Amino acid sequence: MSYNIFLNEEQIDGAADGPLSEMTIAIKDNISTEGVATTCGSNMLASYVPPYDATVVSKIKDAGATIVGKVNMDEFGMGGTTETSAFGPTKNPVDPERVPGGSSGGSAAAVAAGKADLAIGSDTGGSVRNPAAFCGVVGIKPTYGLVSRYGLIAYANSLEQIGPLANSVEDAARLLDVISGQDPHDGTTRSQGDNSAYADAADGDVSGMTIGVIRELFDGADKRVVETVEQSIEALESQGAETIDVSLASLEHAVQAYYVIAMSEASSNLARFDGVRYGLSGGYDGNWNETFADAREEGFGDEVKRRILLGTYALSAGYHDKYYKKAQDARAWVRQDFDNAFSDVDVLASPTMPVLPPKLGESLSDPLQLYLMDANTVPVNLANLPAISVPAGEADGLPVGLQLIGPQFGEESIIRAASAVEN
């Protein structure tokens, strides 16, 4: 069965020896690989071959892993189902009628289908955790600044991080150990991940840990999802964790704030794709502006165009204060809410996705519905926090993910708690 996971199966060998030798890994196609096409799931970059490796790719090669290919994704990361890819949707290996989630759908599907031991995704508003939940694998969105973004083709650069996916918490943590750390090419990276031992934290010991349950993020969720997630939290309690309910009032504004910020940044980040150096046919008529517009009309898909237009609007004079500035205020509030919560708890818990994986074609027609699917994941990006999605069980034969959120650079806490879910 072909799930349309790979966009390119060119193998890239790693160093002979290293912590990941013997491991295979799939790389999301928005992460630059020297000499190997990197398309972002877009016609605009269908023929783009980067002349340099992303920092994470260099680290993975040095660690001895074998890169088995570049994998499918929503175009420029804009989507939660991998259906906006210009190269067709990826199917969920658990149920090929259903989407694998997104935007790192190819990454999660590669691991779920056994095509790779590990995968690299990127998470702007949930793009690692969402497909991990839908495909029944583990995915980590690290603290902003833990992993270098150098070579990650930007969608919304203030929000996104590269993160690992794997079949187990420990394997995901091992990959995080390899890719984390300060990078002179990325001024936003911090040193907290320099000599990390995240894999050691996957010891399954949650005794004495306080887990805050974010009530707001259960309220709108599918009952089957809520039930499965609550069972997994009860399992943690039985292993010695204490749980308390927490409420974060700011979260009701998170989706709106997230989309305004992400789209605004996207409108600028994607401006360089103007047909001069990237694009399809070229040779358009008219002046520069007309040529740029034609190239962008031809090269971008609908969802990308929608987000660029909305983002441009949100940043425009007269609307900037009403949308962009207000969204930044909401972001600061979300951050503050999380800070307060972490004075009482070690980690926070919620369903990763409020729904079970939709069927292919089911959600694409209604963008707003698609955006609301991100309600549980985007607050984490707004607050620059680390979070993990770990399989909580199944409902109707479909995987359900538990999301565990940690304080800034608290990767060890969420890895420890998630590893206990696997017990």
Place this chain on the structure above:
Amino acid sequence: MTAQAAEQRELAVVIGLEVHVQLETATKIFCGCSTRADEDEAPNTRTCPTCLGLPGALPVLNEGAVEAAVKIGKALSAEIPEQTTFHRKNYYYPDLPKNFQLTQYDAPICADGSLEISVEGTRRSIGITRAHLEEDPGSLQHKGGSIDTADYTLVNYNRAGTPLVEIVTEPDFRSPAETRAFLAKLEEVLAYLGVFDATRDGSLRVDANISLVDAEAVAEDGSISDEALESANRTEVKNISSHKGAEKALAYEVTRQKNAIQRGRVIEQETRHWDETRGITVSMRSKEAEKDYRYFREADLPPLEVSDWKAKIPIPELPDARRDRFASEYGLDGESASKLTSTKAVADFFEDVAESFDPDLAATWVADNLLGELNYRDMEVTDISDRLEEFTTLISLVDADEVTVKNAEEIVLRSMLDEGDDPETIIDREGLGKADDDAIGAFVTEAIEENPDAVEDYHNGEDGALNFLVGQVMQKSRGSADPGTVNALLQDELA
């Protein structure tokens, strides 16, 4: 207003400047590529993923550029903020690799400064609104026509990412001459700071906003009400690349606007292009809807704490302070001190010379002789910066009496500048070396033998006879003998 009334209006000139200065840092502002263009470098070779704006590449701030900007801020007595941040200025243009420019918006590295200038003996302080850091775009070559008519356009990103400081002044200039004085002074200060290389092509680019207001709107202290400023339509003149160009372009624009107003016409608010070769400004585009650059914070560049940089980063002595020190330390008059500090190269050279020789001699040779001859030839001291040792040699030859002052000034210095030879070569070639006493002795003997009448007159006590004989000896030595020595030798010989 009728044309007649307009004609009778007294008008005052209001000018503000935006000066783009390329900073002399080793590497570009957000990557490790060199800022220095090799001669005949191929297009798009001095580049990397970051300055090419390749997908996924990130900017990392070159703190050297921030240091240079802080130095400029100190020299302009400006405020340096607690922290400095960068914004994206979004617009589409093919020379812009990312279709946005990284610049500073609400937290410029310098704000509220000033620079003193002197025009025809009057000192004025020009307000500096702000100075901010940004990246230079690449450059375009239009093939087969102008920007609008070219068959195609080539893009070269070698320049992309060169650090720029944009210095924005208050509308404090009241004449084109003041803008020239300001820009010359600014260039000098920047050169003193070691952050600017005037010889680099395109290292200084100036936009000027100019309008004419009723002279009555200008208060005694030179200030102008916001009302008067806002009511006058202004033009923005672009493509000015030197202080001389600024004066010419703005003098043209003053005349053009005055003529229009006097004919009762309204000045159109527009951008005009200074055409240096034709000496005129040309309308580029009439007032269009105000550009919306959709500024927002660049998340890839974290805020940089600079609150203690002002204290931490030293700047060298600036021209005004150096002028005062020259006057007191070397006992120079005000005019010489000003001349000698007019450029850093001259001042440095003078101090070198003054270290080895008497300051008066050094001042005469540098301020009067060298600068005078350079000025006569429309040359600058930078034109001969690699030959300054030769001038030191010349001064030492004068100081050691190896050549007469007159010959050194009139023959050696001039042919050094005109022919490019070194002083020793010229002295040898022209036979200007001061004759030694033996040679002079021989000329003395000859003169006595050849002029028995004068010798007789001398012995008869006639005053003019000795002077005549001295003249004869000097002629024989072609000026290379010292008249005092000749005098003494003749008296000995005739005694």
